[in-house]
Amino acid sequence: MYCERCMRLYEGGGCPECGRPGRPVREEDYCLAAELGSVLSDMYADILRQEHIPVLTRLDLGAGISAIVGPQADVTRFYVPLPRLEEAQALARELFGNDRTDPEGEQEP
Ligand SMILES: [Zn+2]
Structure with missing residues (x-):
């Protein structure tokens, strides 16, 4: 299934991000x-x-904490058309190790 609001694919009955x-x-x-x-x-x-x-991009400002911890907390989300999705994820894996890389993730609580 596909959530129009979050622009993500998921398995099952509701979007894991927004629940719709x-x-x-x-x-x-x-x-x-x-x-x-x-x-x-x-x-x-x-x-x-x-x-x-x-590609479409959406800037996620780290739930409003970027003003405190600095701009490196910002995360950009990249959205690509479905036919190019696997290709784009493969490029991300090649570059950064995996398709959901968050190199600054250690700053997460
Ligand atoms: Zn959603």
Whole structure:
């Protein structure tokens, strides 16, 4: 299933992020490919451009704590069309080790 609000694919009856019921995914849907910190997100955006993969980005400001702990807490989420999703995730894995890399994740509580 696909959640339009969170733009993510998931298994089961409700979106794990917002809990709303989704719908079957369509080919033109954008899906979450990677979540990256500010430095890596610039690199990844460049690579997607080189590969001509269309991308939407959404900046997650770390639930409002970025003013306290600094801009490195910002996470950029990358969404790509479903037909390019596997390709985009593979690029992220090649670059950063896995498709959900959060190199600054150790700062999480
Ligand atoms: Zn959702």
